[in-house]
Amino acid sequence: MNPALNHSAIPLLKSVDLLVVGAGSAGCCAALAAKGAGVKSVLLVERYGFLGGISTGVLDTFYGFFTPGDQPRKVVGGIPDQVVDxxxxxxxxxxxxxxxxxxTGITYNPEHLKAVWDRLxxxxGVEVLNYSFLVDAIADxxxxxxxxxxxxxxxxxxxxxxxxxxxxxxxDFCHWAGLPLEVAGxxxxxxxxxTTFRLAGVDLDRFQQAGGKKMLMERMKNDDTLPRKAGSAHAMPIPNCVSTVAVRVGDLSGLDSWSLTSAEREGRRQALVYENFFRKNVPGYEEARLIGLSVGIGVRESRRVFGDYRLTREDCLSAARFEDRVFLCGAPIEDHRLGQDGQEETAWAYIPDSGVYDVPYRTLVPAGRDECWVAGRCFSATHDAHASCRSMGQTMSMGQAAGIAAALSxxxxxxxxxxxxxxFQDHLRRLGVPLEPPQEVANTAAKAWKENRKTNLL
Ligand SMILES: Cc1cc2nc3c(=O)[nH]c(=O)nc-3n(C[C@H](O)[C@H](O)[C@H](O)COP(=O)(O)OP(=O)(O)OC[C@H]3O[C@@H](n4cnc5c(N)ncnc54)[C@H](O)[C@@H]3O)c2cc1C
Structure with missing residues (x-):
């Protein structure tokens, strides 16, 4: 409970069946799934003026739909497919x-995704309240x-x-409710x-002719001004525009306003260093200009709740199976950390044989609670397991599962x-959520996806 607040002086705005706190990829899917499963009143509250959280404010590529490697299998389904459609x-x-x-990733225009979340x-019939920051949870x-x-x-x-x-x-809800959790770090x-950023005016043909990604990586390696000599610079579904995930800011907290202020400033500073590097050193980028920074710095992890079960590194890497599975994950552990020299080291650990693990329902239920669920990047997992199960294919799946659980309860x-x-699992299967490791290799060529989905992707 927040000791700074006098509850009796605060007016009651409304009563609802289900309150969903935070409208990122997890929260939007939670609210949609609950409403679709028959909950009468669902209120989705969000501190910013748009829906989607990191999915629209920071990024532009859904990962986690497919297992990695050259034999991709599709492990996500249901509402996430509707979003892509x-x-x-x-x-x-x-x-x-x-x-x-x-x-395989699904790269999209994040401004259009904002409209997709609105439309869905x-x-x-999900009621949405933007510009609303949860600052306390009250128990009876x-x-x-x-x-x-x-x-x-x-x-x-x-x-x-x-x-x-x-x-x-x-x-934030679990924090103010005083539930057990781990603070990352x-x-x-x-x-x-x-801080992600976008560049316009890129001549991608010239870039490819000059050696493409391999050439870029070489030039990054040989440049001493760059804060990080790796990352992703990929074409967007907008002509001549490239989106970049390269900046790295470590040793600061995503839960403290002073710390976040420093992180935002440092993220912007680094983005300009990269813009300068690209324009001066990379063929095809001579006329490029910065046209957008992420709405806020992207925080990969902050708090992780202790649930009835905590997903572990061993669960991920042994392709663990659970009776109470509610979705699947085939993503490797991808851990972005600062090394001794202050440079970022990304540690990768893959599930052997491109395997898939089950994610149990108990990772979505805060330990011992009856009335609440957690979904998205604050779910119940260790640092390592979180580093595998945090892609948006999975955060959408968590939201979907939590929404249906709330509806059933x-x-x-x-x-x-x-x-x-x-x-619960019958309901998920009816929505199209795979609960068994798929055997079939997904043909991710555009035409095959189109036939699989019976829609017109690409
Ligand atoms: C830099 C970066 C790169 C990544 N790259 C990829 C990638 O390429 N592909 C991929 O699939 N995944 C990627 N991930 C992981 C993935 O994007 C996240 O794990 C996922 O988007 C988290 O979704 P979420 O809904 O749990 O949280 P968020 O998207 O953070 O949503 C939480 C929402 O809650 C709101 N909120 C927070 N506190 C309150 C409050 N007190 N009251 C009201 N509202 C509140 C926020 O404004 C936000 O809208 C990346 C993450 C980062 C940070």
């Missing part, structure tokens, strides 16, 4: 095949959380709800933060931990 209908997405790293939420005399406090454009308000999903990325170094009037797993 709508991006495709807006001619706003393409598949970016690669045979290493996180596997409106059509489903039995210890059950029944209300939250939001700081809105209109002042402080209370919201009452029967169930809650914490998809704030930073686990306290036990192990936290992953670095990144309301419908059956049962606690989060009493949701019948077989009923």
């Amino acid at each position: 709508l991006l495709d209908a807006a001619q706003s997405a393409f598949l970016r095949p690669n045979t290493y790293g996180a596997g 939420c409106l059509a489903a 005399s039995s210890g059950r959380i029944t209300q939250v406090v939001l700081c809105t454009r209109n002042g402080f308000v209370r919201i009452e709800a029967k169930r809650f999903i914490d998809s704030s990325g930073d686990a 306290e036990l192990e170094p936290a992953q670095t933060m990144t 309301l419908e059956l009037d049962c606690s989060a931990r009493a949701v019948p797993i077989s009923l």
Whole structure:
């Protein structure tokens, strides 16, 4: 509970069945899934003026839909597919095949994704409240959380709800509710933060003719001004525009305003260093100009809640199976850290034989709680497991699962931990969520995806 607030002086704005805190990729899917599964009133609250969180404010590529390697298998389904279909209908997405790293990505125009989240939420009847920052969670005399406090454009308000999903990325609901959690960086170094940026006016043909990615990596290696000599610079679904994930800011906290202020400033400084490097040293970029920075610096991890189960490194790398699985993940552990010399080292660890592991429902239920779930990058996992299971294919899947769990618990009037797993899994399967490791190799060529999805991707 936030001791700075006098609850009796704060007006009650409304009562809902389900409150979803934070409208990133996890929160949007949670709200959509809950509404689709019959919850009468779902309120999605978000501190910023748009939906999508990191998916729209920082990035432009969904990873985690496919296993990596040259035999990709599709492990994600349901609402995430609907999101991609709508991006495709807006001619706003393409598949970016690669045979290493996180596997085939789906690159999209993030401004169009904002409109897609709006459209899906409106059509489903999800009520959205932007400019609303959760600053407290209030329990009744039995210890059950029944209300939250939001700081809105209109002042402080209370919201009452029967169930809650914490998809704030930073686990703000769980923090204020006093639930057990780990702050990234306290036990192990936290992953670095990144300000992404976009360049326009790039001549991609000239870049390719001059040696493309290989040439770029060589030139980065030989430049002493760069803060990090690796990263991704990839074409966007907008002519002559390139999106870049290269900046790295370490040793600062994503949970402290002073620290975040320094991180934002440093992220912007580094982006300009890269712009200068590209223009001076990389053929094809001579006329390039910076046209956008991420809305805020991208925080990879901040708080991770302790759930009824914590996903571990061993679970990921042994392709573990769980009776209460609610989605799958085939992504490697991708850990962005600062090395001794201050340079970023990305440590990769792959699931043997391009395997897939199950993610158990219990990682979404804060330990011992009946009335709330956690979804997205603050779910219950160790540092290493989180570094595998944090791509947006998985955060959307977590939101989807948490939303359906909340719907079942309301419908059956049962606690989060009493949701019948077989009923739950049937619901997920009907939505198109794979719960068995897929054998079939997904042909990620555009035509095949189109035929698979029966829509017009690309
Ligand atoms: C730099 C970077 C690069 C990455 N690269 C990739 C990639 O290429 N592909 C990929 O698939 N994944 C990538 N990831 C991982 C992935 O993007 C994230 O794990 C995922 O987007 C997290 O989704 P989320 O919904 O859990 O959190 P977020 O997207 O952070 O959403 C949380 C939402 O909650 C809101 N919020 C927070 N606190 C409050 C509060 N108190 N009250 C109200 N609202 C609140 C926030 O404004 C935000 O909208 C990357 C992550 C980072 C940071």
